[in-house]
Amino acid sequence: MRTRLRRLRVDGREFTWKADIRHVPGSGDCHRGIRVRAWGAGKNGRALEADLLSASWPAPWGACATDGVYPTPADVRRIILYALEHGWDPDLRGGTFHLTEAEHAAAFRLPAFLITDRLRDPDAPDPTRRVVEVWSRSL
Template sequence: MEVAQMRARLRQIHIDGHTFTWRAALHSVQVNGFYRRAVYVRAWGSGGKNGQKLEADLLSTPGPYVVDNGYPTPADVRAVIICGLKSGWRPEQRGGTFVLSDREHGADFAASGFQLADPVPPGESADTTHEAQQRG
């Protein structure tokens, strides 16, 4: 499988008076025989990289193949951060990583065009709870 990646740069977003730093990297994964756009999102709170990191792997909503390579919008990143905070992410805590996954947090995640995935290393196939439910 060919993996397309984009150089990740640090960006900032402000939510409820707090500043979060984030980055995202694009790639594609094969899900049930189809290629889908995937985005690795990483975020930190005001403690920077010394604080607890938030990780979320997003998949584009189901479709027959990857049709775009756009970067996630601020609204998408906001959805990741808010879901993380509501799920127990503590950005002020020193060290560690809080991982959002489809299996544990998918029902609480809402972003247009994306769904949470269980962590998928680039080049490997993915299977998500949403698709498992769709297959019946």
């Protein structure tokens, strides 16, 4: 299946983005993860990458099997704006600017997602614990 690239205008500038569905293993379940990548200066510009963790809980047959959450263009706009405010320069050539859990999770959250490092680092904090904490606070 071919990846779909989407376009989004933010503050008069056009960005290209994509979101790939992944699975994030946790101690209590498998969770839906989404890797969002965005570019603001073509394929040679510095990419933005944010690994998102679905905040949906509980799932009757496992979150990996039944969770259908996917980032909206409004979510991606918020990611881009946050990254621009926190040091992402899409005009730089090459490389990737990562929104990491360790650096950004306390300050940035989307309604349906948390930032996770678990997609890149299997030793990152347990996603099940974080999802359950967020879900418990929303009750």
